[in-house]
Amino acid sequence: MSMLSPKITNAFCSSCGDTHSLALEPALHAAKILMGQLEKKKHINLDSDSTIPPQELQTDYLYGKARGKMFGVLVCRTRDGKEVVLKSFSGQYNGIWEIKGWVSPLFDVQKFYRLNNPQEKQIKALGREADNVSISAGTRKNLLQKRKNLSRQLMKNIHALYKLHNFRGKQCSLFDLFPEGKGIPTGTGDCCAPKLLNYAAIRGLQPLGLAEFYWGRTNKSATRHEGLFYPACQDKCGPILGFLLCGLETKEDRCKN
Ligand SMILES: [Zn+2]
Numbered sequence: 001m002s003m004l005s006p007k008i009t010n011a012f013c014s015s016c017g018d019t020h021s022l023a024l025e026p027a028l029h030a031a032k033i034l035m036g037q038l039e040k041k042k043h044i045n046l047d048s049d050s051t052i053p054p055q056e057l058q059t060d061y062l063y064g065k066a067r068g069k070m071f072g073v074l075v076c077r078t079r080d081g082k083e084v085v086l087k088s089f090s091g092q093y094n095g096i097w098e099i100k101g102w103v104s105p106l107f108d109v110q111k112f113y114r115l116n117n118p119q120e121k122q123i124k125a126l127g128r129e130a131d132n133v134s135i136s137a138g139t140r141k142n143l144l145q146k147r148k149n150l151s152r153q154l155m156k157n158i159h160a161l162y163k164l165h166n167f168r169g170k171q172c173s174l175f176d177l178f179p180e181g182k183g184i185p186t187g188t189g190d191c192c193a194p195k196l197l198n199y200a201a202i203r204g205l206q207p208l209g210l211a212e213f214y215w216g217r218t219n220k221s222a223t224r225h226e227g228l229f230y231p232a233c234q235d236k237c238g239p240i241l242g243f244l245l246c247g248l249e250t251k252e253d254r255c256k257n
């Protein structure tokens with residue numbers, strides 16, 4: 001099997017003007033173990049008897065309409081020198097944000113639901129209302145505009161929930177990393193790498209290696225294949241990884257000295 005290996009995660013950091021990097025190789029073994037578990041167990045409830053119904057965590061979800069997704073592994077060293085392996089899935093798994101044994105997202109999930117659910121209902125209701133008035137009516141145009149504004153506001157409110165932490169002990173928001181006026185792509189911060197790095201930074205873990213691989217049915221554009229490693233995405237992760245990796249090297253140097 002050919003391996004499209006990214007070898008290293010590189011990202012420019014606008015906060016210190018340096019490029020920060022993290023190698024793939026130290027995480028390769030742990031990533032292959034995770035692949036083996038997915039293959040053998042055919043579910044992702046790997047560490048715990050979670051309260052989530054097991055059928056929702058089956059991997060057959062990755063071979064259906066939703067297709068596959070990215071998984072990530074971050075090998076870290078604890079303050080007392082132990083090695084730990086963090087793992088993540090990109091976005092939600094079958095509509096679920098938090099699963100025991102997998103790192104949590106960059107926002108408070110309960111806050112997300114409290115914000116998203118009522119507003120989403122409102123947005124859907126406006127869509128249905130617009131469908132029920134004649135196409136030529138000015139009211140329809142108004143309803144659709146209202147819906148568009150609401151969706152945009154909701155997206156902005158959701159993005160405001162994200163808190164990014166780095167190895168310099170700094171915290172920032174998505175708005176700090178995307179230039180004003182430039183839209184933040186949907187799903188920014190939900191990829192494996194940002195979830196893993198943020199989680200490690202909060203807990204004072206020292207990352208040694210990062211690997212992201214695809215698992216499941218090949219994606220629509222056929223750019224992702226099961227079992228292969230891929231570099232971090234450019235559009236969503238490109239602007240935020242520099243910040244998230246910041247402070248890594250200094251910490252590593254301190255460990256060596
Ligand atoms: Zn990404």
Ligand SMILES: [Zn+2]
Binds near residue numbers: 013016017242245247
């Ligand atoms: Zn930096």
